[in-house]
Amino acid sequence: MKNIAILGATGSIGCSTLEVVRNNPDRLSVRALTGGKNWQLLAKQALECHPDLVVIADKSAYGDLKNALSGSQIRVEAGDEAIVAAVEVQPLDAVVAAIVGSAGLSPVMAAIDKGLQICLANKETLVVGGSLVMQAVKRAGVDLLPVDSEHSAIFQCLQSAQTNPLHKIIITASGGPFRQFSSGQLAAVTPEQALKHPNWDMGGKITIDSSTLMNKGLEVIEAHWLFNAAYDNIEVVVHPQSIIHSLVEFSDGSVIAQLGWPDMKLPIQYALSWPTRWSPPLPPLDLAKVASMTFEPPDTTRFPCLAYAYEAGRAGGIMPCVLNAANEIAVAAFLRRQIGFMSIPAIIRKTMDSFSNKQVTTVGQLLEVDAQARETATSLLSAEVA
Ligand SMILES: NC(=O)c1ccc[n+]([C@@H]2O[C@H](COP(=O)([O-])OP(=O)(O)OC[C@H]3O[C@@H](n4cnc5c(N)ncnc54)[C@H](OP(=O)(O)O)[C@@H]3O)[C@@H](O)[C@H]2O)c1
Numbered sequence: 001m002k003n004i005a006i007l008g009a010t011g012s013i014g015c016s017t018l019e020v021v022r023n024n025p026d027r028l029s030v031r032a033l034t035g036g037k038n039w040q041l042l043a044k045q046a047l048e049c050h051p052d053l054v055v056i057a058d059k060s061a062y063g064d065l066k067n068a069l070s071g072s073q074i075r076v077e078a079g080d081e082a083i084v085a086a087v088e089v090q091p092l093d094a095v096v097a098a099i100v101g102s103a104g105l106s107p108v109m110a111a112i113d114k115g116l117q118i119c120l121a122n123k124e125t126l127v128v129g130g131s132l133v134m135q136a137v138k139r140a141g142v143d144l145l146p147v148d149s150e151h152s153a154i155f156q157c158l159q160s161a162q163t164n165p166l167h168k169i170i171i172t173a174s175g176g177p178f179r180q181f182s183s184g185q186l187a188a189v190t191p192e193q194a195l196k197h198p199n200w201d202m203g204g205k206i207t208i209d210s211s212t213l214m215n216k217g218l219e220v221i222e223a224h225w226l227f228n229a230a231y232d233n234i235e236v237v238v239h240p241q242s243i244i245h246s247l248v249e250f251s252d253g254s255v256i257a258q259l260g261w262p263d264m265k266l267p268i269q270y271a272l273s274w275p276t277r278w279s280p281p282l283p284p285l286d287l288a289k290v291a292s293m294t295f296e297p298p299d300t301t302r303f304p305c306l307a308y309a310y311e312a313g314r315a316g317g318i319m320p321c322v323l324n325a326a327n328e329i330a331v332a333a334f335l336r337r338q339i340g341f342m343s344i345p346a347i348i349r350k351t352m353d354s355f356s357n358k359q360v361t362t363v364g365q366l367l368e369v370d371a372q373a374r375e376t377a378t379s380l381l382s383a384e385v386a
Pocket of ligand 1: 007008009010011012013014034035036037038039057083097098099100101103121122123124147148149200201202203204205206264
């Protein structure tokens with residue numbers, strides 16, 4: 001029995017993780033659940049799987065959550081510090097890191113320091129703190145297992161590598177709903193249109209990131225840290241059907257790919273079951289039904305966020321943290337209809353340009369940069385038009 005904590009249980013990945021738990025009741029036991037604001041769903045999940053602890057980040061929701069769980073013997077806590085402390089619940093073997101954004105960094109660092117296995121969905125953790133996270137992983141000797149479908153694919157492909165070095169990583173991208181839009185059409189895109197992803201059912205922020213190709217940019221930085229790959233050896237190819245989740249090329253030119261339906265239950269389950277494989281969480285892949293698979297290069301003129309992410313990743317230091325913070329602010333403003341779709345890359349560009357790069361050595365310093373970059377990006381919002 002593997003004892004797990006699900007951080008971000010009320011989100012899309014959190015809910016899919018609970019489906020994996022439901023399918024594997026004799027293998028997985030939930031000891032802690034955390035949510036951001038959605039106390040109703042968190043209470044429902046807790047009453048179903050009886051963890052020892054539930055934590056809600058929003059302190060104003062504590063009373064409602066506590067009432068909903070009265071008489072259940074489940075400990076209830078609230079606030080950011082309690083989210084970080086959730087990884088101290090015992091017994092615990094693994095943490096599913098599914099909080100969205102840089103808010104996920106501190107809980108992941110705490111889980112690494114506790115020596116827990118990390119099933120990482122929260123890519124922003126590696127974008128913001130890649131160097132410090134990887135140092136901590138090495139120090140603690142923990143397994144950092146990718147949940148992101150592309151990185152799960154690369155991780156699985158690399159298992160055929162033996163001692164051979166990888167030559168190139170090829171990350172697939174669906175291209176999002178606006179793949180064929182002109183620049184003029186992109187300028188008029190609404191949040192409703194952007195929230196309709198053609199293949200994947202995901203949380204709001206990552207769905208917008210997919211439509212700007214920032215998601216792919218964040219994944220390039222994530223792949224750099226997870227697989228110790230140089231940016232020149234990480235390529236992105238648009239594959240609108242999202243059946244090939246990513247590929248690895250070896251030095252003899254052989255290319256290995258991992259395929260599957262676009263559904264997060266499989267990569268979540270594989271992170272939890274690794275190194276073994278459990279019964280399939282989905283119907284088998286039917287290639288005749290898929291019928292055709294197509295590929296094209298990404299267009300960084302219409303979708304500059306991908307180029308900005310490569311630039312920030314190559315620059316290193318605080319730049320990926322600045323890129324991520326500006327993106328989080330711009331995406332939230334777009335969803336509030338405060339700015340237009342093309343203002344997202346504009347704000348990221350201007351925020352990056354207003355920071356001088358430097359190296360930082362602690363998570364505290366990174367969080368300061370994150371706060372400053374959010375302030376800069378916020379101050380730029382009023383100059384943009386909705
Ligand atoms: N969805 C996917 O298919 C997918 C695929 C690959 C990678 N990922 C990555 O996985 C992460 C989660 O994605 P998602 O789509 O599941 O997002 P989501 O549906 O928006 O869920 C985010 C979760 O984080 C919680 N949360 C938000 N802000 C928080 C804060 N400040 N402190 C503590 N908890 C907070 C939310 O709580 P409330 O809802 O209760 O407010 C929710 O539980 C992201 O980093 C994303 O890039 C997602």
